[in-house]
Amino acid sequence: MAKALLPLRSSCSPLFSFCSPPPAAPSLRIPSFALLPPLLHVRHHHPEVLVHHCFLPLRSFPRLPLHRRAHGTRGSSDAVKNEKVLSIGFLGLGIMGTAMARNLIKSGHDVMVWNRTANKCEVLVSEGAKLGSSPEQVAGSCDITFAMLADPTAAKEVAWGKGGAVFGLGPEKGYVDVSTVDEETSKAISERVKSSGALYLEAPVSGSKKPAEEGKLIFLTAGDKLLYERVCPLLNVMGKSRFYLGEVGNGATMKLIVNMLMGSMMASLSEGLVLGSKVGLDPRTIIEVISEGAISAPMFSLKGPTMLKGDYEPAFPLKHQQKDLHLALALAEKVAQSTPVAAAANELYKLAKSTGLGDKDFSAVIEAVKS
Numbered sequence: 001m002a003k004a005l006l007p008l009r010s011s012c013s014p015l016f017s018f019c020s021p022p023p024a025a026p027s028l029r030i031p032s033f034a035l036l037p038p039l040l041h042v043r044h045h046h047p048e049v050l051v052h053h054c055f056l057p058l059r060s061f062p063r064l065p066l067h068r069r070a071h072g073t074r075g076s077s078d079a080v081k082n083e084k085v086l087s088i089g090f091l092g093l094g095i096m097g098t099a100m101a102r103n104l105i106k107s108g109h110d111v112m113v114w115n116r117t118a119n120k121c122e123v124l125v126s127e128g129a130k131l132g133s134s135p136e137q138v139a140g141s142c143d144i145t146f147a148m149l150a151d152p153t154a155a156k157e158v159a160w161g162k163g164g165a166v167f168g169l170g171p172e173k174g175y176v177d178v179s180t181v182d183e184e185t186s187k188a189i190s191e192r193v194k195s196s197g198a199l200y201l202e203a204p205v206s207g208s209k210k211p212a213e214e215g216k217l218i219f220l221t222a223g224d225k226l227l228y229e230r231v232c233p234l235l236n237v238m239g240k241s242r243f244y245l246g247e248v249g250n251g252a253t254m255k256l257i258v259n260m261l262m263g264s265m266m267a268s269l270s271e272g273l274v275l276g277s278k279v280g281l282d283p284r285t286i287i288e289v290i291s292e293g294a295i296s297a298p299m300f301s302l303k304g305p306t307m308l309k310g311d312y313e314p315a316f317p318l319k320h321q322q323k324d325l326h327l328a329l330a331l332a333e334k335v336a337q338s339t340p341v342a343a344a345a346n347e348l349y350k351l352a353k354s355t356g357l358g359d360k361d362f363s364a365v366i367e368a369v370k371s
């Protein structure tokens, strides 16, 4: 199981490493299709979980760029070295979208951006992005369009509301929704996208503002595998690892499970810090003790100190964590699974939101524990 879930980069053996051409490759030519090894599928307990190596099937996608960049490296001229540079649309320039689109621009791609609140586009336009007038126009102008939106309502609105992306999509195009939404929303978007003739991939991300800025996100993808293969080089620019999880919905639910855990962990940390302080312990020592033992977590070490200072500068807005808990609880209810811990955590986030903390970082949930 552990092997199946290894991030792609670490699972690339030299023999099958078609995520990127071998470092010594003298030219940009991708080996002819016939010479490529078959996709390396690693199947484990769950039949839908496939972790495989990425190659670019030239015959299927004559418009593919030929990336030669090695994983993990960055360079302003990466995309410029391609025979054909993909044009990329990016819809939604919030905390995450801005950082992700910026990395695509920095890697030399041709990026067109759109955001509901138009002035948020200005900074990326000053860095080289083109300005789109609507999701429809962006999707119509670009080969691949990414969407990074707040919630299911926003994702649907941008996909097929007035001037929605699907009206600009068509054959040979791809739509990649990286927002955190539920399975039903993703499937509905998939249906609309595919009826336009385009391909669809859901690809929610694990990792927050800093990993987004550093290009170290973890993509949880599902949907059209051909599109997944096509966008691998772009995911590599924005992330450190990626999982292909099969049918549409699997990426969305994986993300909700992860965020359900995260929300409960943060609520738990908050309780421990508040209780410990109340009985006279130094909360800084609590954080230090935790970091030494089996329950240590990067999140505790990262957020603990800022929580003690009352610094809730948003990296992951609390309203989005509450949205994710709500969606995870709905998922649990659908399959009659009891999730009392997550339900209790959700109440705390709801309380924090009702006191005006929705736009603060999710670690501000500690204020609800204090109240």
Ligand SMILES: NC(=O)C1=CN([C@@H]2O[C@H](COP(=O)(O)OP(=O)(O)OC[C@H]3O[C@@H](n4cnc5c(N)ncnc54)[C@H](OP(=O)(O)O)[C@@H]3O)[C@@H](O)[C@H]2O)C=CC1
Binding pocket: 091, 092, 093, 094, 095, 096, 097, 115, 116, 117, 118, 120, 148, 149, 150, 151, 153, 154, 157, 158, 178, 179, 180, 181, 205, 206, 207, 208, 209, 315, 316, 317, 320, 321
């Ligand atoms: N921040 C984080 O750490 C992470 C967030 N996520 C997920 O990524 C998504 C985006 O998060 P983040 O960037 O933090 O959120 P932000 O709140 O910073 O950005 C939300 C984006 O959605 C847009 N939006 C909201 N409602 C609508 C609507 N009705 N129509 C069109 N656009 C809309 C906003 O536009 P406008 O600017 O006009 O308001 C903005 O571009 C969420 O699903 C979140 O759960 C996933 C991983 C980490």
Ligand SMILES: O=CCCC(=O)O
Binding pocket: 180, 205, 206, 207, 208, 259, 316
């Ligand atoms: O959805 C937000 C996740 C934040 C994180 O993974 O650190």
